[in-house]
Amino acid sequence: MDLHEAHEIITSSNKIKVLYKGLPIWIEEIDNNSETAQIRSLTTREVMGVYVKDLVNTKEVVGKINQ
Template identity: 65%
Template sequence: MDLHRAHEIMVSPDKITVLYKDHPVWIEHVDNNSQTAQIRTLDTRKIIGVYVEDLIDTGEVIGSIKQ
């Protein structure tokens, strides 16, 4: 995934499926300088830092977040 798309997903009102090492994750923060993202794994709820390029955008919208 590229930085622009990671930002789009992070601020989108839609829930878009993103994978890291075949596990669904939520993007918490994107750092442009280091090209990393802070993500939360949805299966273990653990927060980790990863390179944005290692994230997979499936394009699948699984719902919407109401604001």
């Protein structure tokens, strides 16, 4: 995934399924300078920093974000 795509996902009103190493994650924030994202595993709740390029957008909408 690239930075533009990651920003589109976190600003979308849809919940988009994103994977890191095959596991579902939530993108919490993006650092444009280092091209990294802080993510949270949806299976273990672990928070980690990873390169945005290592994230996979499945393009699958799994719901709406409650606003």
